[in-house]
Amino acid sequence: TMSTSANRGAFIVFEGCDKSGKSTQCSLLVERLNRDGISAQLLKFPDRTTTIGKMIDSYLQQSCQLEDHSIHLLFAANRWEAMPKMNELLNSGVTLVVDRYSFSGVAFSSAKPELSMEWCREPERGLLRPDRVFYLTVGAEVASQRGDFGAERYEKKDFQAKVATMFDKLKDDSWTVINADKAVTELSNEIFEHAMNVINSAQTEKLGKLWL
Numbered sequence: 001t002m003s004t005s006a007n008r009g010a011f012i013v014f015e016g017c018d019k020s021g022k023s024t025q026c027s028l029l030v031e032r033l034n035r036d037g038i039s040a041q042l043l044k045f046p047d048r049t050t051t052i053g054k055m056i057d058s059y060l061q062q063s064c065q066l067e068d069h070s071i072h073l074l075f076a077a078n079r080w081e082a083m084p085k086m087n088e089l090l091n092s093g094v095t096l097v098v099d100r101y102s103f104s105g106v107a108f109s110s111a112k113p114e115l116s117m118e119w120c121r122e123p124e125r126g127l128l129r130p131d132r133v134f135y136l137t138v139g140a141e142v143a144s145q146r147g148d149f150g151a152e153r154y155e156k157k158d159f160q161a162k163v164a165t166m167f168d169k170l171k172d173d174s175w176t177v178i179n180a181d182k183a184v185t186e187l188s189n190e191i192f193e194h195a196m197n198v199i200n201s202a203q204t205e206k207l208g209k210l211w212l
């Protein structure tokens with residue numbers, strides 16, 4: 001295995017509900033890794049810059065309506081279109097820190113009454129599997145202290161609660177649940193330690209495929 005997987009980067013995904021501090025922690029982790037001489041890059045899904053991403057962006061901003069199955073498939077397509085680049089980066093030794101991935105895809109869509117978790121997983125099958133998912137959790141009180149939700153679709157307390165129950169169902173032993181109810185710096189130090197372990201062990205493990 002050393003010949004094909006030596007020195008590859010690690011694939012780390014952050015998941016969690018709104019107000020969990022995901023985006024802040026993703027940025028801090030990439031900065032810290034790069035400062036320590038570890039090549040790392042931040043990616044985010046949805047990637048709103050592509051043609052597909054622009055459709056997703058206008059759906060999220062509520063400037064258009066899309067049928068529920070249809071928007072689910074666009075989110076998945078937005079990941080598939082990123083696969084060649086992600087594969088190349090990982091294999092050239094770059095660690096990818098990714099803000100949301102297929103788990104958000106399944107959790108948010110299957111929180112809608114008409115879409116099952118099984119159906120939602122299907123278009124995600126075969127995508128690169130992260131080495132580890134960091135799942136950031138905050139209590140309801142802390143989340144509400146962090147300010148009001150914005151005006152985008154899905155930014156509603158009841159819907160977010162449903163999404164959280166879906167995340168809980170998706171959890172497996174490749175997830176590290178991290179209590180994010182603490183100071184930003186303390187949390188980022190904790191996450192950095194976890195990330196270093198993932199980066200070190202990923203070097204001798206082959207990249208996997210999701211849900212095959």
Ligand code: 2DT
Nearest residue numbers: 045046075100101104105108109154
């Ligand atoms: P941000 O606020 O992180 O930009 O997310 N979402 C995200 C889905 O419904 N399906 C997906 O596959 C992904 C990646 C979560 C925008 C919103 O889009 C939701 C929140």
Ligand code: MG
Nearest residue numbers: 018150152155
């Ligand atoms: Mg948002």
